[in-house]
Amino acid sequence: MNYHEAKDKFIQTWGTLGSSWGISRTMAQVHALLLISPDALSTEDVMEQLKISRGNANMNLRDLLDWGLAYKELKSGDRKDFFIAEKDIWKVAKQIIKERRKREIEPVLNALEELKAVKGDKNDKKHKAFVEAVTNIERVVEKADFAFDKAIKLDENAIVSALFKLFK
Amino acid sequence: MNYHEAKDKFIQTWGTLGSSWGISRTMAQVHALLLISPDALSTEDVMEQLKISRGNANMNLRDLLDWGLAYKELKSGDRKDFFIAEKDIWKVAKQIIKERRKREIEPVLNALEELKAVKGDKNDKKHKAFVEAVTNIERVVEKADFAFDKAIKLDENAIVSALFKLFK
DNA sequence: TCGAACTTTCAATATTTATTGAAAGTTTTA
DNA sequence: TAAAACTTTCAATAAATATTGAAAGTTCGA
Structure with a gap:
């Protein structure tokens, strides 16, 4: 596989993964x-390389900035905006969890x-089943929320080693 | 809010949450x-209560069975299939992680x-940036995969307390 | 084996979501 | 401050996804 095939396949793979984990396909592809x-890209570079329209490129670049997954970079002597990705993937994952x-x-x-x-009627079977279901779900959602909250404050190794210790 | 309003709102809320975490909206609503x-429901009950077609109800019930989020229940003296949800929400979350x-x-x-x-060319700037990006991503995806793998083998409290210990 | 009761499939259709591109808006510099 | 260079918006359109419902398939009891 040569560089261009690999590049296309990577963009495709990352786009698919992104869209299944809650960020839009094109946004993930731009990312x-x-x-x-290696260098910052302009809106036009993105348009050209991904073959998407100006509006689409602009919108997705802006969304990436909103999500904290990319940054603007200004080049002196040029009026265009240039963009670079957040390249620390752990930080990317944390940002996505945080936003979601x-x-x-x-x-x-x-x-x-x-x-x-x-x-x-608190004695009604349906009523009881309803309140019970909602209460159970709330408990689990709260715990998941807590876990994600902690996860975004730790580094990648801390979480993995904490989980690992549970199995030693 | 009365029972019927609450029920509709719950179905709506769970459907929205489901669709943003990778299971289809209708499947989450059926769930x-x-x-x-409180009791097992037939395909017809689901059709009627959610106002969806037979084909749709059938497809989503079957998907829930595939994902391990619902079970068939046979009632003696009746030829219809009846369905009950997996009500242990932690188990539901684990099943979803496992499938995904x-x-x-x-x-x-x-x-x-x-x-x-x-x-x-291993010295080409683009080539180096590419291999570096892919390698970094692979490292994080592997760790996430590891974390999920452990998560589905532990109970809800173990994970939360493991994370909690890191902060004490 | 037949036919009634029930389940599944799938092509047509509807709904939702993403994309385009021209027009409007903004910033910069001469 | 004018106009060139660039960015953003948004209504129209395209693409992707979900839903319908009638027809085909299956199972079971007599």
């Missing part, structure tokens, strides 16, 4: 392209809390 | 419905391994 580029925790877990916890207050 | 039902690890992480690791073997 992949930036990751393997904020965007997804928090609203769910709020909704669950509200649902426990359902009015009705 | 939600089963979770809060198999379906998503493993193929990515294989692809990455292949990509490291890219042919080309």
